Amino acid sequence: xxxxxxxxxxxxxxxxxxxxxxxxxxxxxxxxxxxxxxxxxxxxxxxxxxxxxxxxxxxxxxxxxxxxxxxxxxxxxxxxxxxxxxxxxxxxxxxxxxxxxxxxxxxxxxxxxxxxxxxxxxxxxxxxxxxxxxxxxxxxxxxxxxxxxxxxxxxxxxxxxxxxxxxxxxxxxxxxxxxxxxxxxxxxxxxxxxxxxxxxxxxxxxxxxxxxxxxxxxxxxxxxxxxxxxxxxxxxxxxxxx
Amino acid sequence: xxxxxxxxxxxxxxxxxxxxxxxxxxxxxxxxxxxxxxxxxxxxxxxxxxxxxxxxxxxxxxxxxxxxxxxxxxxxxxxxxxxxxxxxxxxxxxxxxxxxxxxxxxxxxxxxxxxxxxxxxxxxxxxxxxxxxxxxxxxxxxxxxxxxxxxxxxxxxxxxxxxxxxxxxxxxxxxxxxxxxx
Numbered sequence: 001x002x003x004x005x006x007x008x009x010x011x012x013x014x015x016x017x018x019x020x021x022x023x024x025x026x027x028x029x030x031x032x033x034x035x036x037x038x039x040x041x042x043x044x045x046x047x048x049x050x051x052x053x054x055x056x057x058x059x060x061x062x063x064x065x066x067x068x069x070x071x072x073x074x075x076x077x078x079x080x081x082x083x084x085x086x087x088x089x090x091x092x093x094x095x096x097x098x099x100x101x102x103x104x105x106x107x108x109x110x111x112x113x114x115x116x117x118x119x120x121x122x123x124x125x126x127x128x129x130x131x132x133x134x135x136x137x138x139x140x141x142x143x144x145x146x147x148x149x150x151x152x153x154x155x156x157x158x159x160x161x162x163x164x165x166x167x168x169x170x171x172x173x174x175x176x177x178x179x180x181x182x183x184x185x186x187x188x189x190x191x192x193x194x195x196x197x198x199x200x201x202x203x204x205x206x207x208x209x210x211x212x213x214x215x216x217x218x219x220x221x222x223x224x225x226x227x228x229x230x231x232x233x234x235x236x237x238x239x240x241x242x
Numbered sequence: 243x244x245x246x247x248x249x250x251x252x253x254x255x256x257x258x259x260x261x262x263x264x265x266x267x268x269x270x271x272x273x274x275x276x277x278x279x280x281x282x283x284x285x286x287x288x289x290x291x292x293x294x295x296x297x298x299x300x301x302x303x304x305x306x307x308x309x310x311x312x313x314x315x316x317x318x319x320x321x322x323x324x325x326x327x328x329x330x331x332x333x334x335x336x337x338x339x340x341x342x343x344x345x346x347x348x349x350x351x352x353x354x355x356x357x358x359x360x361x362x363x364x365x366x367x368x369x370x371x372x373x374x375x376x377x378x379x380x381x382x383x384x385x386x387x388x389x390x391x392x393x394x395x396x397x398x399x400x401x402x403x404x405x406x407x408x409x410x411x412x413x414x415x416x417x418x419x420x421x422x423x424x
Contacts, residue, residue, distance in 0.1 A: 010291045046288065067291065070341045071395040075288050078335035085330050104359045112392045119331050119382050211354040223350045226297035237349070238301040239365055241317035 003028070003038045004059040006052070008066030008077035012042045016137045017065045017101055023176040024063075024099075027183025036187065043076050050083045057089040061190075062126075065099035067137060072113050081120065096121045097129030097192060101137035105166055105214055107201050109135070130192050132182065134200050136169035136214075142222045143170050151221065164213035165203040245270060245421070246277045246319040246369075248312065250326035250337025254282070259327050259376045262410040266323075266374070269418055277315050284308035286339045295346035301364060302346055309343040316344065317365065321405070321421065324393070325374040331385050332392075333375060344400065355398070363401040371397050372420065376410040 005025070009015030021040050028038050041055055056062060066077045073081075098117045100110045110133045121128035143159075146152050157163075159171035168174060178196050185193040203210055227233045247267065251259050267278050287307040294304035303309060316322055324341070326333035349362040373393050375386070390407040397404040406420035 010289060015291070069289065069291070070338075070344065071399060072332070072338065072392055074291075075335050075339035075342050078330075078332065078338045081330045081332075082335050106358060108358055109395070112388070112395050115384075115388045116332060116392065119385060119388065122382065123331055123380075206354065206357050206359055208354065211352070211359055214359065215352045219351050223297065226293065227300075230298040232297060232300055235300045237364070240301045241314050241347070242365065 001036045001060045002058060003036065003061045003063070004055055005038070005040045005063045005065060006043050006056070006080070007040055008043045008064060008074055008080070010044060010074055010076055012044045015067070016140045017067055017099065018042065019140060019176065020099060020101065020134065020137075020179045021063075021065050023179035024183035024186070027180035027185075028187045030180075030184055031187070043080050046076060046079050049076065049080050052080065053083045053087055056084065056093070057087070057091075060094050061129075062093055062096045063099065063129075064096070065101075068100055068102035068110055068113065071109065072116070084124065093124065093126045095127040095129045095190075096124065098131040099134065100131055101134040103136070103138040105136035105139075105169060105203060105210070106206050107133050107135055107204065130197075132192055132197055132200065134175070136166070138218075138222070139169040140172050140175060142218060143172050145222060145225060155221075158217075164210050166210050166214045166217075168202065169214075170217070243274045243321060244277075244319045245274050245321045245323065246279060246315045247323045247325055248316075248337060248340055249278060249280045249282075250324065250334040250340065251280075252282050252334055252336040253327070256327055256376075259325075259410060262376070262414070263325055263374070265414045266417055269414055270421065273422070277319070279312060279315065281312075281336050281340050284312070286336075286343065288339050289342035289345065293350070296350040303343060309340065312340055313344065313347060316369065317347065319369040321372060322369045323372045323374060327376045328378045328381065328385065328389065330378075331381070332389060333373075341396065347400070360399055365401075368401045370402050370405045371400065372405050372417075373407040374410065374417065375407075 005021045007018045007021050009017040025038055066073050102109045114131045117131050118128050143155055155170045158167040162168045178200055182196050227236055249263055267276055270276050285308045287305045298304050326337040349364040351362040352359050353362045394404050408417055
């Protein structure tokens, strides 16, 4: 059985989506019985996307992972979907599932594209395996960016205590563990474990306190750090099309 | 009123879609200032998710392509019409490539809207948006409502609202009514 994961992040191998796919694959191959093959393919270059549909067609099962760009799939992923239109496949793909991760915490941002993905699977005649939604995905990069020991310590405490119900988003190890477990369960039972999906959903609702805390962390420890790196802090509010 | 039509039809042989957009353009032109942008004729470098438009050259994409003209026309408009044939259940990848490049119009910081986190708005006002799609064969019953739901979300993130969503099966006068009465 061949399982192919297509990583639809334009950032390719350095993307948060790819890190989550890698963790899933590690879980999937933990108990290798030699019967199943898993591969991850990056959908970066549009010029090569058409050639990738043969890999899609050879697969028994497919997972497509992508970050939410302006409330839906990045253009690369849509180009890939369009190459599948009227493409005659020699065999039927058995199932298709999706990983969608958004920068914003909360599931709500990705629920609308989830409905599309369900229809897309039906369009291809595949069993829809569901969509794993991961909110607050950019937090992976926020944590990785911290160089100062004191900041790392603060992040560690916030993550351990799940401060304001957004602290867990800073715990990269936990995110990757969830996807590792997801891969393990998928290999065993061939579905996305609903208990793990629920853990990734948090927080379901954002209140003023969650928001303020997330805003403080992301703006001060991420955007400001990057703006300083590029010496662009003074230009941060520019409105070039006014 | 300034109106920009972002035409995401990638197939020039799809004459029925082009004819519909031509009719819309010619009828709107009598009362409005129309910019009709055929995206297939532009050089669009796909968004790489680098965030350069937020942290390196705030407000502008770091890549030099034709999307600067799209953003300029977008922000100059009172209404932007996204137009596209439906392909594989959603608007075209070509239109999506232009939409992804609207990110510089937003600010990296955050705001709270109805218990949802969104990006802060870089500009005080943004144009209203509308949607024209042409149906493809074998569409599922709820395809158009799913597309409309997603465009409603896009509108929220772009600090505006979706003023209409119509298919090319609707008479042009229906669109004229929507434009002239929003």
